[in-house]
Structure formats: structure tokens, C-alpha cells
Amino acid sequence: MLEEDQEIFITKGMVRADFDFWVGLVMDKFYDGLQEKKFIGTKCSKCGKVFLPPRNRCGDCFVKAEEFVDLPETGILKNFTVTTYKITERKIRKVKKDIMVGLVQVDGADTAMLVPIVNTNPDNLKEGMKVSVVWAKKLKGDPQDIAGFEPVGDG
Amino acid sequence: MRKVAIIGVGITPFLSRYLDKTYFELAYDATKLALNDCNKQGIEITHKDLESTVYGIYNELFERQFMPDIFINSYIGMNDKPGTRIASGGATGGYTVRMAYAEVASGLSDLCLCLGVEKCNDCYDEKTGATTPQVLNAIAYSADMTYEYPMGMMAASSYVSMVNAHFEEFGSPSEEQMALVSVKNHGNAINNPIAQSPMKITVEDVMNSRIICYPFKMLDCCLYSEASACLILASEQKVKELGVENPIWITGVGAANTDCFIGNRESIGRLYSNINAAKAAYKMAGLDYDNIKNQIDVAELHDAFSGQEVISYEELGFVPFGEGGKWIESGGPEIGGELPCCPSGGLIGCGHAVGATGIMSTGEAALQLRGDADKHQVTIEKGRALAHSIGGPGAAYAAIIIMENEEAKK
Numbered sequence: 001m002l003e004e005d006q007e008i009f010i011t012k013g014m015v016r017a018d019f020d021f022w023v024g025l026v027m028d029k030f031y032d033g034l035q036e037k038k039f040i041g042t043k044c045s046k047c048g049k050v051f052l053p054p055r056n057r058c059g060d061c062f063v064k065a066e067e068f069v070d071l072p073e074t075g076i077l078k079n080f081t082v083t084t085y086k087i088t089e090r091k092i093r094k095v096k097k098d099i100m101v102g103l104v105q106v107d108g109a110d111t112a113m114l115v116p117i118v119n120t121n122p123d124n125l126k127e128g129m130k131v132s133v134v135w136a137k138k139l140k141g142d143p144q145d146i147a148g149f150e151p152v153g154d155g
Numbered sequence: 156m157r158k159v160a161i162i163g164v165g166i167t168p169f170l171s172r173y174l175d176k177t178y179f180e181l182a183y184d185a186t187k188l189a190l191n192d193c194n195k196q197g198i199e200i201t202h203k204d205l206e207s208t209v210y211g212i213y214n215e216l217f218e219r220q221f222m223p224d225i226f227i228n229s230y231i232g233m234n235d236k237p238g239t240r241i242a243s244g245g246a247t248g249g250y251t252v253r254m255a256y257a258e259v260a261s262g263l264s265d266l267c268l269c270l271g272v273e274k275c276n277d278c279y280d281e282k283t284g285a286t287t288p289q290v291l292n293a294i295a296y297s298a299d300m301t302y303e304y305p306m307g308m309m310a311a312s313s314y315v316s317m318v319n320a321h322f323e324e325f326g327s328p329s330e331e332q333m334a335l336v337s338v339k340n341h342g343n344a345i346n347n348p349i350a351q352s353p354m355k356i357t358v359e360d361v362m363n364s365r366i367i368c369y370p371f372k373m374l375d376c377c378l379y380s381e382a383s384a385c386l387i388l389a390s391e392q393k394v395k396e397l398g399v400e401n402p403i404w405i406t407g408v409g410a411a412n413t414d415c416f417i418g419n420r421e422s423i424g425r426l427y428s429n430i431n432a433a434k435a436a437y438k439m440a441g442l443d444y445d446n447i448k449n450q451i452d453v454a455e456l457h458d459a460f461s462g463q464e465v466i467s468y469e470e471l472g473f474v475p476f477g478e479g480g481k482w483i484e485s486g487g488p489e490i491g492g493e494l495p496c497c498p499s500g501g502l503i504g505c506g507h508a509v510g511a512t513g514i515m516s517t518g519e520a521a522l523q524l525r526g527d528a529d530k531h532q533v534t535i536e537k538g539r540a541l542a543h544s545i546g547g548p549g550a551a552y553a554a555i556i557i558m559e560n561e562e563a564k565k
Contacts, residue, residue, distance in 0.1 A: 011305060017216045017293040020279035024177035057183050059232035062190075062202040 035141035075106035118148030160402035163387035165189030169506035185383035211251030211271035213509035216293035245546020248513020249554030271511035272383035318462035320424030325477035328465035332480035334361035336461035344504025346530035351506035380506030407557030409436025428553035455516035513544035538563035
């Protein structure tokens with residue numbers, strides 16, 4: 001049992017190791033594409049499935065999927081959610097403006113990817129609505145180049 | 156329990172660093188090699204026939220990914236099937252084989268993929284431009300965090316205390332006798348195309364290489380590697396169904412974890428994990444600890460450090476305690492000797508890709524029994540082989556696999 005006024009011994013620090021972690025050939029190409037405002041996916045050589053974000057093996061067919069395909073800036077909102085909480089804003093807990101995130105299937109791709117939804121409000125969101133990418137003002141070739149997707153026309 | 160056989164082996168080259176591949180691509184490559192190995196033998200299976208996976212991946216910090224197995228699962232087409240990950244330090248590979256064996260023996264799976272992978276060298280120190288400090292940093296968290304880690308316990312120092320104590324107690328192995336292991340295993344690796352460190356060296360070269368942690372010199376230590384290794388295990392029913400002509404049966408599986416605090420052990424110079432794992436494996440396989448040298452054809456040992464291989468000769472019952480050093484002087488563990496040990500080159504010759512290593516050792520032993528070890532093939536007369544994995548703080552984990560080829564015995 002700990003005494004009420006007992007001092008306890010604590011070791012401080014954190015478990016870490018430094019990295020130069022390469023995301024792999026296809027994700028590298030994907031991020032290069034973002035910097036040029038392009039979506040680059042990969043296509044399975046057997047079933048023709050198009051992956052975005054790309055991957056270079058199709059698990060289902062057990063073959064390589066190394067053919068790169070350029071994909072458009074538009075897609076379909078498959079699913080979404082709205083959050084009022086941001087882990088990096090613990091002190092205030094609530095964010096000033098609701099954050100919308102969704103799974104968007106870019107036209108021509110067979111997979112959906114996680115993206116922010118911007119320039120609209122939660123009441124306007126509908127599954128299946130048409131959306132289009134909004135690029136970041138400064139492109140750096142990383143995930144933040146995708147500022148988000150916004151509804152196209154009346155969705 | 157049901158009978159379990161190894162029907163396919165896939166091992167990628169062990170390299171210092173794969174610049175062009177992620178760990179899931181490496182895992183895919185090993186799986187493909189194992190499936191190809193089955194197909195070459197006329198066993199007609201694809202990834203779709205595999206029913207479950209047991210993954211051996213030691214370290215999240217290496218892969219920079221928690222739960223790295225689940226990402227591989229998607230890449231190798233094992234979605235919607237069971238997958239379990241094993242992490243038991245340096246013995247991860249051996250323990251993974253043990254659990255894959257259990258999966259098939261118990262009836263949970265008829266065709267199980269046993270897959271190990273490690274990609275450690277993305278750990279990188281920007282300041283020095285070297286990987287070693289960060290890789291060792293990632294390994295160092297294996298030590299007890301309440302005392303041993305803050306006191307500076309590392310992998311080499313933890314093995315050295317046991318090797319030194321063993322020498323004090325039994326007079327084996329001397330530094331020169333340890334160096335003979337390095338010469339043998341670097342030399343054997345010359346004939347193994349997957350090996351990272353094939354070298355023709357002399358005892359003098361080893362003795363003159365720089366001291367890492369006394370008495371271990373640079374050439375007494377294995378290198379850390381990036382690689383993937385894979386086995387396909389099948390039940391007896393599946394072996395019959397697929398018409399497998401040369402199944403390698405797993406007849407003994409022994410494992411034991413000894414006290415992870417070296418100072419708590421009855422004798423510091425003995426690896427009780429080794430002794431107990433060996434006895435358990437031999438008992439299951441119907442073999443005799445005191446006569447094991449005459450009952451098996453080949454042993455793939457866990458030679459992370461040369462001295463540890465010599466101690467293993469004694470602890471695994473190949474020779475009496477204190478005679479391991481003399482045994483290597485007499486050429487006993489050489490290819491063509493009484494009982495060839497590490498004809499593949501072992502960890503010193505091939506490299507140590509932690510989660511993949513024990514699976515590589517088991518796969519190498521299985522290939523030997525099948526007669527498919529090409530240039531480093533040894534003579535098979537008794538039809539039995541041993542694969543050995545140890546690791547963890549003070550080598551607390553140990554797993555030993557005994558395999559048999561019934562055809563070779565006839």
C-alpha cells in the first residue's frame with residue numbers, strides 16, 4: 001500500500017526510434033501525383049480492379065498490380081460522418097466548425113479513400129452525391145495536398 | 156493431435172536493406188515462392204486454398220506499424236480468413252512454426268500459411284546517417300524497463316554474460332573455438348544464394364575483427380537483415396488429398412521460456428530454455444536426449460552469436476557439457492562431419508531477419524530432408540532434422556522443431 005505522503009519513483013521518457021520510412025514505390029508515385037494535382041491509381045493485371053490509394057499487389061488475384069492509371073478529380077461520396085471533437089484541440093474540446101470526413105470513390109476507381117469534406121455543411125451531405133477535389137494552396141507532395149472534396153453543382 | 160507436414164517453403168534473399176520493397180511486398184514474395192515450391196512438386200494449390208495464417212513479426216518499431224500482420228493479410232489475399240500474430244523476440248520464427256503446427260494439428264486449419272517477415276533498416280539516425288543506433292534502440296526496449304534497460308542491457312551484452320559464465324563453469328567455448336563457428340557459418344553461406352554474408356575467412360580474421368562486447372568480435376555476431384520466409388503446413392488428410400509425394404512431417408515441437416532475469420537463474424552459464432525445449436521436442440518425436448546426435452542428419456541452429464552455437468551443441472544434447480568447443484575443433488558440426496550444423500550458413504552467414512529467421516531455419520532443414528538444398532545439401536540417412544530458435548532477454552524464449560522425411564528413412 002502506498003503511504004499518503006510517499007514519494008514514488010517514476011522513469012520518464014518515451015519509447016521511440018528514428019526512421020527514414022519509405023512508403024513504397026506506388027505510394028511514392030501517388031504523392032508525387034498529388035503535387036501535380038493528379039490522382040494516380042494502380043490496376044490489377046488480372047481482374048482489372050483499380051486501387052486508389054494505389055497498391056502494387058492484388059490480394060484477391062495474387063498478382064502484381066503495377067499498371068499506373070490517371071484518374072479524374074471527381075468522384076462519389078460513399079459514406080460520411082461529422083465530428084465536433086479534435087484530438088489536437090483537447091483544451092477547448094469542441095472545434096469551432098464541425099469537421100466532415102467521408103469515403104470518396106474517385107470516378108474510375110474501385111476503392112474509396114478517406115478524405116475531408118469541405119465548402120459545405122453537414123445538412124447538405126448525402127450518400128451517393130457527386131464531389132470534386134479541392135487542392136491545397138501550397139502543394140508539397142504529401143497527404144495534406146488534398147484539402148478535401150466538395151459537392152459538385154447540386155450534388 | 157493430427158499429423159502435420161511442411162509441403163512448401165519460400166525464402167526471399169536476406170539483404171541488409173530492400174530499398175525497393177515494403178514489408179508487405181516482401182511477405183507477398185515469400186508467399187509466392189512457397190506456393191511456387193508446392194506447384195513445382197506437382198501440388199496444385201493457390202492462395203485461395205490456404206485456410207489460415209500465423210504471422211511471425213517481432214517488432215512494431217522496425218515495421219513502424221502496430222499490428223503489421225493485418226496489412227500483409229490484405230496484400231497476400233488472406234482477407235476474410237483467420238490470422239494470428241506471434242512475437243517472441245529472436246525465437247519469433249520458431250514459435251510461429253509451433254503455433255502454425257498447433258493450428259493444423261488441432262483441426263482448426265487443414266492448410267496453414269506460416270509467414271515471417273521483418274524490415275528493420277528503415278530505422279535510421281539522421282545525425283550519423285547510420286541505421287545501427289536506431290535499430291539497436293528499437294531492440295533495446297526488449298530489456299526489462301524497470302531496471303535492466305536503464306542500466307544499459309543490450310542484446311550482445313545479455314548473451315555475453317551467459318557465454319562467459321558457461322566458459323567459467325565448463326571451460327568451453329574458448330575465443331578460438333567460437334571463431335571456428337564464424338569461419339564455418341560464413342563459409343557455408345557461400346553455397347546459399349539467399350545468404351547476406353557469404354565469406355571465406357580464417358580464425359585469425361575473426362580474432363582480429365573489432366571487439367563488439369568481450370569476447371564477441373564483429374565476425375562472431377550475426378547481422379540484422381531484411382527478409383521474409385514462409386512455410387505451407389498441411390494436415391495428413393490434405394497431404395493425401397493433394398497427393399504430396401515428399402511431405403516433411405513435423406514430429407516434435409518443444410518450447411520453453413526460462414527466467415528472463417539472467418541473475419535469477421540457478422546457473423548463469425546455462426540456457427535452461429534451450430535444454431527444456433530440446434527435451435520436450437525430443438520426447439514428442441520419440442528421440443533420446445543422450446543419443447540425439449546419432450538420430451538426426453542436420454541441425455539449423457540459432458547462432459546469433461558464435462559462442463551461443465557452441466553452447467547449444469551441449470544444451471541440445473549433441474555433446475556432453477564442456478565438450479562443445481572440442482567438438483567444433485574436431486569438425487563435428489561441419490558439412491560432412493558427425494552432425495552438420497547450419498549448412499545454410501545460419502544467422503551468421505544468412506543474416507537475422509528476426510521474425511523470418513526461425514521460419515527460414517525450419518524451411519532450410521525441411522529442404523535438406525527433401526534433398527532440395529542444392530549446393531549446401533548434406534547427406535540424409537536417418538531422415539530427421541532439427542531447427543532451433545532462441546531469443547528475448549537473456550535468450551529466455553526457445554523453440555525447437557523436429558522434422559522427418561519417411562521416404563528418406565527407407
